[in-house]
Amino acid sequence: MANVLVTGGTGYIAGWCMLALLDAGHSVRTTVRDLAREPQLRESLRRSSTGPSDMPGHGGAESADRLRVFRADLRSDEGWREAVDGCDYVLHVASPTLTQVPRSDDEMVRPAVDGALRVLRAARAAGVRRVVLTSAIGAIAYGHDRRDTPFTERDWTNVDADIAPYQKSKTLAERAAWDYAAGSGLELATVNPTAVLGPVLGPDYSPSLNAIAQMLDGSMPALLPFATGYVDVRDVAALHLLAMTEPAAAGERFIATAGHSLWLREVAAVLRDRLGERAAKVPTREMPLLVARGLAKVNPQMRNLRALIGRNLDASSAKAERLLGWKTRPIEDTIVDTAESLLALPS
Structure with missing residues (x-):
């Protein structure tokens, strides 16, 4: 068993990575920007122990003695040496987040690039x-x-194109990581998930899950016309563990997606078909393409989706399946699990 640091412990993917690591018997460290959030983090992991038996961590989450929490921020050198000291592996999951639309791309790009290099060093x-x-x-x-x-x-991704700051930050941070690893002798692998769905661990969850929540509560009046890949967060966590230990993973990128892409209208259809009356507020109408493109230009909440409108961003996970033996659960089941988990949250 190994000592593993998972950065950004309050994040959605990081939480499931910690559960999978604990369930596998590893000792886990994680970082948070504010230690006041440690009790909430531990409670969210503990609550997962009452979930369905196919959720990794339903036993491991109780192993509090194998989880240590450190304070560290991607924007500062402070705390990283202590957090990583004695670790065999690092899962760098943390990524800068903003509560509002950035005034410039650098507000997202610089912390992402600098933070990745800080962790790698x-x-x-x-x-x-x-x-x-x-x-x-x-x-x-x-x-x-x-x-x-x-x-x-x-x-x-072409960073010179008209893309949102988030995509630009992820691209430049990953490129910087590969450049650093090439001259450092440090082994590196990357996991590149599509839209991540699955059971929530608490009230903080990803934008992909927020779309499901908006369908369920009726706050999404119409379905945007775009298609993208989806993947279960539990399968993303499993891929991180394979990328961590499998010799074939060193120096490789791995797309994490389950099957082919889905149009948002197809996701909505799964919810209505499988949830019945509980999906009564899920929209049935798809927004006309020209209307969606127009709104994406002027609506701040839609601006980050402008590159998606009318597009089908299909991707393949064949490499992870071939090299690492990675498998995913049916995405229709994941969509339902996501909805069930959101509906169970306290109102």
């Missing part, structure tokens, strides 16, 4: 065996002309 100094960086499909599939073939790990 600390890992190398501590003699870590391998770092697994959580990147995103945003570093692969944006800024390209329309295409009929799925995106693969050979593709990179």
